[in-house]
Every structure is written in C-alpha cells, then in structure tokens.
Amino acid sequence: MRSFSHAEIKDYQKRILELKKEKNAIILAHNYQLPEIQDVADLLGDSLGLSREASRSDAEVIVFCGVRFMAESAKILSPGKIVVQPDNESLCPMAAMIDAEDVRQLKKEHPGAVVVAYVNTTAEVKAEVDVCCTSANAVKTIQALKEKDIIFVPDVNLGMYVKRFAKGKNIILHPGYCPTHDDITVEQVTALKNEHPGAEVLAHPECRPEVIDIADWVYSTGGMVTHSFSSPAKEFIIATEKEMVYRLRKEAEKRGIDKTFYPIATAICPDMKKITIDKLVRGLETLSPAIELPEELIGKAKRPLDRMLEIGR
Ligand code: 13P
Ligand code: SF4
Numbered sequence: 451m452r453s454f455s456h457a458e459i460k461d462y463q464k465r466i467l468e469l470k471k472e473k474n475a476i477i478l479a480h481n482y483q484l485p486e487i488q489d490v491a492d493l494l495g496d497s498l499g500l501s502r503e504a505s506r507s508d509a510e511v512i513v514f515c516g517v518r519f520m521a522e523s524a525k526i527l528s529p530g531k532i533v534v535q536p537d538n539e540s541l542c543p544m545a546a547m548i549d550a551e552d553v554r555q556l557k558k559e560h561p562g563a564v565v566v567a568y569v570n571t572t573a574e575v576k577a578e579v580d581v582c583c584t585s586a587n588a589v590k591t592i593q594a595l596k597e598k599d600i601i602f603v604p605d606v607n608l609g610m611y612v613k614r615f616a617k618g619k620n621i622i623l624h625p626g627y628c629p630t631h632d633d634i635t636v637e638q639v640t641a642l643k644n645e646h647p648g649a650e651v652l653a654h655p656e657c658r659p660e661v662i663d664i665a666d667w668v669y670s671t672g673g674m675v676t677h678s679f680s681s682p683a684k685e686f687i688i689a690t691e692k693e694m695v696y697r698l699r700k701e702a703e704k705r706g707i708d709k710t711f712y713p714i715a716t717a718i719c720p721d722m723k724k725i726t727i728d729k730l731v732r733g734l735e736t737l738s739p740a741i742e743l744p745e746e747l748i749g750k751a752k753r754p755l756d757r758m759l760e761i762g763r
Contacts (some may be wrong), residue, residue: 454728469731475534480672481494481548481672481697484726485728488693496672497523497670504528516725519569521534522741526751532740537724537725538741540724545575553575555624568583568588571603575604585669585670588673592615593615596618600616602621605626606626606657607655608655630719635659648685649710650666650667650681651689653665654668654691674694678698688712691718692716694713
C-alpha cells in the first residue's frame with residue numbers, strides 16, 4: 451500500500467471537501483477505515499448505522515468507504531442513488547465463504563427453518579434469505595423470530611454468541627468466520643489485561659468463544675463507542691480491528707473526555723485498508739467505481755434488509 455506524507459494527505463482532504471459539495475455527495479465510512487479517511491467522513495459508523503444513513507440520506511451520491519458488502523447494502527437500500535466504492539477490490543473474506551447455492555442447499559436440508567444472514571454477505575446470498583442482521587442487532591433479531599429452527603449464516607463465531615441468548619431455539623450454523631477476529635487470542639487479551647488491570651475488555655462478537663468468555667462486554671463497533679462513553683471506566687482493551695481505537699480516541703478528544711484505549715496490534719483487516727485517500731479523491735472526481743446490481747437482485751435482496759431495519763438495533 452502506498453503511503454502519503456502529512457502534506458499530501460492535507461491536500462487530498464482539501465480536494466475532497468470541494469468535490470463533496472460539487473457532486474452533492476455524502477461520505478460514509480466504517481469504523482475500521484484508515485485515519486485520514488475517517489477524518490473526512492460525514493458519518494462514521496458500524497454496519498447498521500451506515501445502512502440506516504444510506505436508506506435515508508438525501509444526497510445524490512453516496513461514497514462508501516468500506517468493504518463491498520457494505521457498499522452493496524447502501525445501493526440496495528437506495529437504488530436511485532449513485533453509490534461509489536473507491537476500491538472495488540475491497541471485499542470481505544467472510545462474505546466470500548458462502549454463496550447462494552450453499553444457502554439453497556441448507557434450506558433443502560432444513561425445510562421450514564427461517565434463514566438469517568449476517569449482513570457480511572453478497573447481494574446474491576441476501577436474495578435467498580428471510581432476514582439480515584448485523585452484530586448490533588443479531589441477538590434481538592433471533593429473539594424476535596417466532597420460528598424454532600433458524601439457519602444462521604455465515605459467521606460461526608457470531609452464531610455461537612447469539613446461541614447463548616436463544617434458549618429453546620435450534621440454530622443451525624455455517625462454518626464461515628472473519629480471519630481478522632478469529633486470529634485474536636486469549637493470550638493477547640490477557641497480556642493487555644495484565645498490563646492494564648483496571649481496563650474493561652470490549653470484544654466484537656466475531657471473536658472466538660474463548661475470547662468472548664474473558665470479555666467484560668460484547669459489542670458491535672458502534673456499541674463500543676456508546677459503551678465507552680457511558681461506562682465509568684477510564685481504560686479499555688478493544689478486541690476488534692485495530693483502527694477502532696483511532697475512532698474511539700477521536701471521539702474522546704471531540705467530547706473532551708479523558709479515556710485510554712488499547713488495541714490488539716495485530717488485528718488488521720487488509721481489505722478495509724484498500725480504500726486510500728487518493729482513491730477517494732478519484733472516486734469523487736469520476737463517480738466510479740460505482741456499484742451496479744441488476745434490478746431484480748436489488749428487489750430480492752432489499753426485503754431481508756428492510757426487515758432488519760424494521761426490527762432495529
Ligand atoms: P460492525 O457492524 O460491528 O461495525 O462490524 C462490521 C464488521 O465487518 C466487523 O468485522
Ligand atoms: Fe470482513 Fe472481518 Fe474485515 Fe469485517 S474485519 S470486513 S468481517 S474480514
């Protein structure tokens with residue numbers, strides 16, 4: 451990945467502010483984006499918060515700084531808008547672990563089961579399922595379903611986490627996982643805890659069960675922001691992708707609150723880092739690469755996303 455000097459970044463950021471106005475564009479960015487991208491975003495958030503914003507924004511253009519499934523969800527929820535993803539090779543490896551045929555097969559094996567898909571899936575997979583969820587509302591979504599048999603795809607770690615709150619339900623899991631979160635170890639978290647015994651451990655539900663077991667709290671990335679500023683604790687160990695700590699430090703500075711955040715230094719999502727500041731400028735200048743999806747696919751994939759937004763956070 452090319453890196454830029456401080457002066458180059460400032461120049462690019464200035465250009466982005468001009469282009470945003472010129473194109474009537476809004477920049478949505480996920481909490482794992484590079485710091486210089488986070489700094490120019492109109493909205494920084496988790497998958498659910500960004501989907502909500504995409505569904506109600508009145509900008510003509512959405513520039514989505516995040517992985518493909520996130521930009522696709524924005525397009526599905528706002529099909530009339532131009533949705534630009536500055537690097538269309540920024541994919542989510544977990545989303546690539548399941549395809550539409552896998553879902554059809556699971557439905558055949560478990561007739562009558564309701565199918566819940568984590569939003570970290572392709573539009574083709576969403577078109578096959580009943581309802582989507584994010585890490586922020588997965589537990590609530592499962593609890594809201596009246597069916598006993600639930601197929602949950604593709605994240606086995608999130609699925610096992612949800613199972614803890616779904617007594618009496620039969621949850622059928624798929625073996626997908628997030629390589630970035632699955633690699634976070636109990637040893638890494640414990641070492642940080644020994645160094646900072648007063649810190650609360652916040653873990654993302656994509657972590658393995660043994661990491662979840664030693665966490666004080668389990669949250670989506672948006673939930674981590676809310677919790678950090680409502681908790682009396684001053685220090686936090688953040689068991690998720692490392693750029694989340696930039697987001698939290700920025701938030702503490704903005705609010706003028708003294709809080710300290712410790713990242714898992716090795717937890718990096720390489721795909722999130724493909725969106726660089728020069729590509730963001732180019733995306734705004736050319737309004738490409740834009741997300742294009744067949745109308746019929748949008749129609750089918752929108753249903754489970756709309757249902758997710760109705761169930762809420
Ligand atoms: P959040 O919805 O919690 O931001 O998570 C998205 C994601 O891709 C986590 O790896
Ligand atoms: Fe996908 Fe994991 Fe990256 Fe999130 S952190 S986008 S789940 S690979």
